[in-house]
Amino acid sequence: MRQMTQRADPAPSRLTYRFERMMLTPLFRFALRVVLPFGLTALSAGIWFSDQDRRDNINMVIDDVRTSIVERPEFMVKAMAIEGASASVADDIREILPVDFPVSSFDLSLEDMKETVVGLSPVKAASLRVRPGGVLQITVAERTPVMLWRMRDGLHLVDAEGFVVAQAAGRDAYPELPVMAGEGADQATAEAMTLMRAAGPLTPRVRGLVRVGARRWDVVLDRGQRIMLPEVGAVAALEHVAALSQVHEMLERDLSVVDMRLGDRPTIRIAERSVQAWWRIRETRVGLE
Known part of the structure; x- marks a missing residue:
């Protein structure tokens, strides 16, 4: 009686079948080929660097290499x-x-x-x-100083953008720079410079600019005279006063204030000494009559 030979079952095992099915999944292949080797490498490196002496040796080598480069x-x-x-x-x-x-x-x-x-x-x-x-x-x-700003603690140099450059040693050290005063004057330095240029024939008599209420300017002249400019249209108002002074010699008279805040027509204020002199003359005339 012939002995029957058993043939091997060609069908894969259940485990092999599942593994081959999983290999058909892109995410599984990525995990097997990338994530697993990277994880094993990181784990090995972590175990190796867990030793303090090894870390110190690596840091010393890195420092030596860096020093040899940066100190060339x-x-x-x-x-x-x-x-x-x-x-x-x-x-x-x-x-x-x-x-x-x-x-x-x-x-x-x-x-x-x-x-x-x-x-x-x-x-x-x-x-x-x-x-x-x-x-x-x-x-x-x-920064180039263009103005002197008089503050409580003295004079300060200010540039065209309103930045305080430094404290000035004194007025005599900067005779070419105009002087401004008042709260908020540094925020309107550009307007102050424009007014100085608009002064025209009055420039030699200008002693400085005073910022009033942080919104408008007064131009201070010699002989104690003052030009009160409006909040809007200050340049035009100053040019108008300069023209009147040049044509009619308005500021050559004994005036104390020229007020330009109420329109194009100036309002003038006579100096106190002239008012007193006028009253003396009037009283004298009345007495003679």
Whole structure:
């Protein structure tokens, strides 16, 4: 009797069938080929770096490599050069930027240093760069004072944008600059400069401008005279007074105030001494009669 040979079942096992079905899923293939190797690598690295001595050794190697790069001679900054700044401003810059030379250019934050320099009142703009040869170049554009602002603590220099540049040593130190006073005068510096240009023939007699109520200007002349300008149309009003003074010599008379706040026609106020003199003359005439 012949013995029957058993043939192997060609059908895959249940586990193999499920694995092949899962391999048809893109997400499973991605997890098997990417996520699993990455996770095993991260786990191995975490176990290896869990040792404090190994971490210290790695940090020392990294620090040595960084130091060997950043301290190369071509990256070292040895000096500071400042252009466009006055002596006092240059001294202030060196004081607020206490850089210990030599220093690596990698250790300098030029943007932060620029913000510090521009934070100085006299500085309008600044640029910083490291020149070849290891020189930190600081180029400064200073604010140009155009007015003197009289405050309670003294005179201050103000630029065309209304920024207070510095405190003035005294009026005699800046004889070419006009003087303004009053609350909020620094916020209307541009208008004040326009009024100074509009004064025309009155310019030699102008002693300053006073901001009244933070909304309008008074022009102060020599001999104690004052031109009260309106809140709107101040330039036109001042030009009108200058024309009247030039044609009719209005301001050559003994006036104390020319009020332009109520339209184009000026309202004048006679000086007190002239009023008293007029009353004396009148009383004398009455007595003679």
